[in-house]
Amino acid sequence: MSEENAEIARRFLAALGRFDYDDAIDCLHTDVVWVNTTSFPGARTITGPRAVIDFWKTLLESFETRPEDGLEIESITATGNRVVAAVRSRAHGVGSGIPVDVHWALGLSMRGDLIERVEISGDHSSALEAAGLS
Numbered sequence: 001m002s003e004e005n006a007e008i009a010r011r012f013l014a015a016l017g018r019f020d021y022d023d024a025i026d027c028l029h030t031d032v033v034w035v036n037t038t039s040f041p042g043a044r045t046i047t048g049p050r051a052v053i054d055f056w057k058t059l060l061e062s063f064e065t066r067p068e069d070g071l072e073i074e075s076i077t078a079t080g081n082r083v084v085a086a087v088r089s090r091a092h093g094v095g096s097g098i099p100v101d102v103h104w105a106l107g108l109s110m111r112g113d114l115i116e117r118v119e120i121s122g123d124h125s126s127a128l129e130a131a132g133l134s
Contacts, residue, residue: 005110006078009085012108012115016056017071024056025049029114036120052118063091063100074103075124081110082131086124107131 008027015024028049035045046055074086089102105127109117121127128134 002078002080002083004113005081005083005108006076008110008113008115009076009078009083009108010073013071013073013085013087021053021057025053027115028052029111029116032114032116032118034118034120037122039122060091062094064094065091077128077133079133082133083108083110084124084127084131084133086127 012024012027015021015027030049031047032049032052033045033047034052034055038044046052069090069092072088072090074088076086077084084105084107086103086105089100089104091100092098093100103123105121105124107117107119107121107127107130108115109119119127119130121130125134
């Protein structure tokens with residue numbers, strides 16, 4: 001099951017990266033909860049697939065994505081119903097053009113073949129530790 005869960009996480013993140021929000025929603029459980037760190041912009045906790053996507057869209061309004069930019073999955077670790085992904089996001093400020101290059105991580109909990117919880121972490125090692133995978 002771990003490899004299947006890793007594939008669902010890859011599909012979800014790839015969908016977010018190409019702005020295919022319908023495909024991203026298809027990966028989320030109807031009761032999904034997205035939990036941000038205090039340093040991640042936006043609400044601390046978001047509940048429901050549409051709210052998660054609306055949050056993501058709002059987050060990206062301040063950025064433009066150029067061909068060299070985007071969301072890159074650096075690694076995925078999975079065991080049981082837990083998946084941890086290390087991600088790199090690159091973009092440019094809409095008005096300023098200032099480049100943004102951020103490495104971050106997220107832990108995902110699965111229910112069946114859907115993501116039921118996403119916990120944002122500032123770094124990969126913290127996400128692995130929080131998921132009990134370190």
